[in-house]
Amino acid sequence: MIETDSNFEQLNSLMTFLLKKDIYKNRIIEACPNCNGKKYIRYGAYKGIQRYKCKECSKTFSNSTNSLWSYSKKNSPKWIQFIELVIERKSLRFCAEKLEISLVTAFYWRHKVLNGLNFDSIxxxxxxxxxxxKKLIPENFKGSRNIMTDKRHNIWVIAAKSSNDSMIAKPISKIHWNLNSFNKKIYYLIDKKAYITTYCDRYLSAVAAKHNKKREYQVFDDKRIKTFPNILNLWLKKYHGVATKYLENYLSLFILFIINRKIDSISISNQLITGNRYIRTNEIGLTLE
Structure with a gap:
């Protein structure tokens, strides 16, 4: 008796298996995700994905452990489609309807993707x-409950870009300029021999004057950084407001757009699973509060 597959369910299942197996095949495991031990052995495979056993804690793990979609019951193609929609900056409601997932799932998936991108944006x-x-952004409590204040303080967002298109953008402080925070999040990345050009801020100008001293460079304007406040403002409007506790992760996606880097869902997916990009849903946003 010939079994038919008119809805291509078997084909889709096979494609999911082959895709997931291929994606995780070249993932490099540097240590046990449970105890960070360096001594582990191969321990069979599950659904084509290599498993390991740690000699130090005796726990098992695989090439998929702590990757972007660890523990997810949804298939790999659906995740890759979702990443494409994130890149296209589609609304959560659109993503949920398009992929037939709940609005809550779409929310957490978006932040898992953004959190993963944040690892690679530095x-x-x-x-x-x-x-x-710099750009001053009013504090945003979108999605928060039991807000105890009516005040909206300004968040200092600093963007720094080199002439070779390496870039970083981070919220560094609230209300006032904070030099220590700037040094820890931005300045430590700037080469001692670099020449700093700043725009429209006396605090940044003071940093540049102290850093540059007698350095002489043929300096050109960078239009993307010069107009950074306006560009970021227009870019964020697409989301109808971004909660301050998630702002840093959204900035990691913003960087890809402002430097015009060629991006696609497949390459981003491969990028996100090569390291430990997994974050539990109850941890999303906590590190930014």
Whole structure:
């Protein structure tokens, strides 16, 4: 008797298996995700994905452990489709209807993706000519309950970009300029021999004057950083407001757009699963509060 598959359910299942197996095949495991031990052995495979057993804690793990969609019951193609929709900046409601997932699931998936991108948004170094600008964004409590204040303080967002298109953008402080926070989040990336050009801020100008001293470079304007406040303002409007506790993760996606980097859902998916990008739903936003 010939079994038919008119709805392609078996084909889709096979494609999901092959895709997931291929994606995780080249993932590098540096240590046990449970105890961080370096000694582990191969321990069979499950659904084509290599498993390991740690010699130090005796727990098992696999090439998929702590990846972006660890423990997710949804298939890989659906995740990749969702990542594409995140890149296209579609609304959560659109994503939920398109992929037939709940609105709550779409919310957490978006923040899992953004959190994963945040790991890779920090450049190794900012060299040569470095351009810095700021944007003050009113504090946003979108999605929060039991708000105890009517005040909306300004959040200082600093963007720094080198002439070779390496860039970082981070919220560094609330209400007032904070030099220590700036040093920890931005300045430590700037090469000592770099020349800093700043726009429209006396605090940043003071940092540049102290850093540059006798350094002489042929300096050009960087239009993307010079107009950074306006560009970021227009970009955020698409989301109808971004909660302050999630702002840093949204900035990691913003960087990909402002530097015009070619991105697609497949390459982003591969990028997100190569490291430990997993975050539990109850941890989303906690590190930013």
């Amino acid at each position: 450049p190794e170094k900012l060299t040569n000519n470095v351009f810095i600008s």
